[in-house]
Amino acid sequence: MPIKIASWNVNSIKIRAETVADWLREAQPDVLCLQELKCEDRNFPQTIFEDLGYNLALYGQKTYNGVAILSKWPISDISRGLPTFADDDQSRYIEAVIGLPNTAARVASIYLPNGNPPDSAKFDYKLRWISALRDHAANLLAYEEPLILAGDYNVILSEADVHDPEAWREDALFRIESRHGLRSLLHLGLRDAIRLCSDEPGLYTFWDYQAGAWQKNNGIRIDHLLLSPEAAGRLRRAGIDKYVRGREKPSDHVPVWASLH
DNA sequence: ATGCCGGGCGAAGCCCGA
Numbered sequence: 060m061p062i063k064i065a066s067w068n069v070n071s072i073k074i075r076a077e078t079v080a081d082w083l084r085e086a087q088p089d090v091l092c093l094q095e096l097k098c099e100d101r102n103f104p105q106t107i108f109e110d111l112g113y114n115l116a117l118y119g120q121k122t123y124n125g126v127a128i129l130s131k132w133p134i135s136d137i138s139r140g141l142p143t144f145a146d147d148d149q150s151r152y153i154e155a156v157i158g159l160p161n162t163a164a165r166v167a168s169i170y171l172p173n174g175n176p177p178d179s180a181k182f183d184y185k186l187r188w189i190s191a192l193r194d195h196a197a198n199l200l201a202y203e204e205p206l207i208l209a210g211d212y213n214v215i216l217s218e219a220d221v222h223d224p225e226a227w228r229e230d231a232l233f234r235i236e237s238r239h240g241l242r243s244l245l246h247l248g249l250r251d252a253i254r255l256c257s258d259e260p261g262l263y264t265f266w267d268y269q270a271g272a273w274q275k276n277n278g279i280r281i282d283h284l285l286l287s288p289e290a291a292g293r294l295r296r297a298g299i300d301k302y303v304r305g306r307e308k309p310s311d312h313v314p315v316w317a318s319l320h
Numbered sequence: 321a322t323g324c325c326g327g328g329c330g331a332a333g334c335c336c337g338a
Contacts (some may be wrong), residue, residue, distance in 0.1 A: 070337085071327055095337085097328065122328050123336075129327065173338055175322080230322095232338060258330070268325035279338080311326080311338080 060130075060296070062159060064090040064166065065316035066209035066282055068265075071094040072125070075310055082303060083111050088316060089131050090157055092209040096125030096150075104125070112160030120150035126168040126210070133158040135164075138267070143198075144191035151188070164290065164319075165199065169210030176230030184232050185213070189240035196296040197247050199287075204312055205319070206287035208249065211312065214241040219260035220280035232281060244285060252284040252297040252317040264299055265312050273304055282315045293319040 065088040069075040100117045118139040119125040136156040154167040174185030227233040263278025297317040
């Protein structure tokens with residue numbers, strides 16, 4: 060059963076609802092993980108997505124953060140927040156089981172903290188959050204089932220994933236502590252879907268609104284789909300829908316997707 | 321070049337993102 064799953068930081072779902080709906084009609088993913096809703100659940104523009112045939116699992120928040128899972132297949136076992144991070148007051152993690160015709164896949168939508176500046180409590184929060192995510196991922200991997208951890212990780216894994224590495228060297232997204240944190244998830248056995256399909260440099264998912272970053276292709280790759288071995292074994296293709304960044308009123312991130320059979 | 325854009329909140333200007 061082929062399934063296409065995508066992740067997209069939309070930078071406000073209320074502003075971006077029509078943009079997201081347009082892309083859903085074009086790309087036809089079975090599952091879309093959203094981040095940075097900046098919206099409480101009761102204000103989520105749900106009918107526009109329900110009309111396109113999607114079920115919704117929401118974990119919103121006013122002004123900041125907020126994550127969701129949209130699925131054409133039934134959604135069950137929804138859980139909100141990382142169970143390994145007690146008292147997190149930010150909506151950054153939602154997980155659910157997607158019921159496919161002959162199997163099921165566990166999916167999470169993740170909005171990992173930015174962490175800048177790196178000498179602040181925000182960076183400490185980022186590192187603690189990654190550590191909690193790793194602990195939870197280790198627990199989920201014990202189920203030995205198709206698992207997709209999708210989201211905005213706010214971590215650049217390697218120099219191939221950033222246009223100007225020196226400019227980002229001391230940024231919280233590229234600091235070695237952040238990279239080690241995300242690598243620790245890979246060391247559990249999770250695989251980066253894009254890197255299973257391509258080793259070419261310059262594959263980016265984010266371009267800053269400022270300083271002509273898009274026009275100069277001054278981008279970074281920080282949105283990732285991490286797959287359990289059971290999901291990675293079914294991977295057929297993965298890609299980044301870069302063209303979306305060139306449209307009117309774009310998010311600064313673009314969708315990243317993978318198709319599994 | 322760490323606020324150049326863009327969004328939220330709320331009704332001007334500040335907070336935040338990456």
